[in-house]
Amino acid sequence: MKLDHLQPKRLMWKIWVLILLIIVTLALMILLTIRSSITQFIDEQVYETLQDVDYYLGNTNELENIPQNPIEYDRRQQESRSVNQLIFLPNGRIIYGSAPLELTNRMYQEAIEQTSEVAKYQTTIDGEDVYYIIRQNEYDGELIYQASYAWDAYRRELVSTLYWRISILIGVISLLSLIPALWMSRELTKPIVEMERAVEKISNRQWETVLPLAREDELGQLARSIDAMRQELQEQDVAQQALLQNISHDLKTPIMVIRGYAQSIGDGIYPTGDLKGSAEVIDEEASRLEKKVVDLLYVTKLEYFKGQEMRLEPINLDKLVELLVSRFKLRGNLDWTVEGHAGEMLGDGEQIRVAFENVLDNALRYAESRIHIRLSHTGAGVEITIENDGPPVDENLDLFHQFSRGKQGKFGLGLFIVQRIVTLHEGTVALGNTSDGVAVHFHFPPSNSNPKLKLDHRN
Template sequence: MVMAIGGVILKIKSINLKLMMAFFGVIIFFGVITYTLLVSAFNNYYHEDIYRVLEDNTHSNEKFTDIDEFINDSDDNRSIEQLFWVKINGKLTRKDVRRNDIITSELTDDVIKVIEDDIKNQTEESKRYSFDVNGRKLFYVITQYRLSNSNKLYVVPKLFNRPKITVAYNTLYRVTLRWEPANDILQKQLFSKMALGLFLTIVAILIVFFFLSRHLTKPLIDLSKSVKQISKRKFETPIDINRNDEIGVLANTVEEMRRELLKYDKEQKLQLHSISHELKTPIMVIQSYVDALKKGLYPKGTQEASLEIIEEESNRLQKLVYNLLYIQRLDYFESEIKNQEKINIKEVVKDVVCNMQMKLDNFNLETNLEDVFVRADYNQMRIVIENLLSNQIRYADKAIRITLEYNGESSFLEFYNDGEHIADVNDLFMMFKKGKKGQSGLGLYIVKRLLDINGGTISAYNRSKGVTFKIEWK
């Protein structure tokens, strides 16, 4: 368990390092994305503002009845250039702002050609366009108008014996243009400030994350060191990590484990010492009697009496070893074996009493037994009752009383004897805790452990005369 917790902590540290690297990568990624989006948003806003200014100078809702009126209506906005085209009998012709003759613009022929192609292909009333001219972007809006009298005819007088020409003006086109500023210092300064601000933000986030990571990893490192000490069976040093977060909960859990392991270690050492002492006594008795018999000596006067002592101590040793082995099996019973079934405790008590009848004939036995059913292991309940009844026989003076009843909420099994009072009932069910007539101090410990496994509890208390052991099943 300790090694498992140590492995979990090391894994948490590895995961934390990976998270830090992942977080750093995510911050850089989103920083680049944010900068790109801000630049794109600025450019979109800037271009949208140019188109808005161009469209504000088109007056697409105005009505014109004359070409001269249409051309001379243009505003005097020196930052915006305006060009005009008219369709004469389906032929597209460009007109000058100041006079009606065709002029040559400062724009190159290639640019004029692109604009005229856009005019010819345009079906909307107004549309935005842009393209690069020698690395500089040109923005323009083409807006088409129709004369208020689309069928108005213009008659050109007959000159030089040529026939009279009738001209029909159908559609007028205004093109408002604006160049992207050649000096982009403001834009570059803005982008550099944005990049600097974003960089400083990333650095600040990383610094905060670094100290936050240290705040999280330092207690994990300390906890890892403590777990390593526990894995080496060094349970004396407490874990002192006072936090109210998940790490604090983990530290408190490990501290509880340390205390339990320390307690268990002390119990194991005490048990080992007690077991050694309990085994040493019968072995020494047997060994001494055997040595005496070899020399022809009889410590109890006769050979038969001396051999009876050896037999008694052998039986005591055998029972002690059996109980010790059975205690080792209790942990397995508690975690693995679950042969619990519905049994009648009355039948178990009657069976045990019947088997121990010869010993009980020396006492005044009184039984008051009801049918009480509980879920438990039959063999384990038999051992519980045998140990308790043996304890009553050992300490009773004249009377033993067994009561089994059910009060509607709980079931009770009581063993009463009229013997001496118990000096300390709190330590009665501890391992190797023996009374005046006790043998090994394991019987009542086994009783308590088996009842814990089968959902029962046991207590003992002194009466005005005698002692009562009480088992309860909820």
């Protein structure tokens, strides 16, 4: 039982871990993307700063004049703190600023090869990246090269600072999101836990168990399906109890008669006056007992077929009815008439035969003088009606129910078997009173209207 109670908890933690993995994955993807984006953004900003400072210094004669706008000058000075300036002539002489010799040589070589007025460059000096812009300018009618550069330390500091701040922010958001994730996993598993407990109670035949049916999502649909199963199981349980009671009652009578007659014969007493009559009674009760057992076994067989694919074959209903009538004629002095033709249908020949036999057996038992059978086959399907002039039935009773009793209060499964067979063949059967007796009406749909029947027929 302890392991069973851990199952829902494991599911809850699985959901929580799944959400956690999604959060971590998204956070890592965001961090990787952000780092690349930040790097690209900072690179662009470094070049813009270099170009901005370079443009300002190159167009305001910074080397000689004080700008007219002191506020703008102060702002430019603030921006240029991380930017170094180098101005040199075409002959290589530096007239402003200083830089490492290797960097100066590279700048000079690129400057004299530069064809555009302004160009962006990036190089590495002793493992340190350098970003710089070289502008061609004129001073006193002479060509000069103006280089604005910044070392990678400034860029790397910006990237690291922004990256770690964003990383901390994403980490805090991820941690805070774990709380609603845990709550969500609990909410998702709560109805599952309730249904698990309800199903456990249902398995113990506690049919009054209530399930969480108020939900409108998939879990609510599952709960309603389980509740429908509960109701069906409850009905089947009640039916089984009634079946056992009816079977025990109806089987007890022939068994008691057989035992009583057998004991009497053993004591030399013949209840009917002679041995032959007493043996006939025993044989009759044994036949009744056999009939009930056969019916019960056949009901079990039909319940099995309900979930299986039937073996279907063409059935010649005219020949089948003719054969059954010839056999039943020998059991009584009645007037038998058959009218019309039903042709063929697809079905299980044994089951259809049993269904007709049960109806004819009832008709033979209650008919007073005649049994009339009408057959027809139209586009709507097969119609078969079996009438007899026996006493009317109580139409308020469901005589096709498996626990229905006849007029003498005897339990029987004949009509229940009939209805089950007809249902398996997608047909209908009805029993009712007529002006001069009782009639059982069968209807089977045409084979070509049932996709399953067509498929089985082709096979």
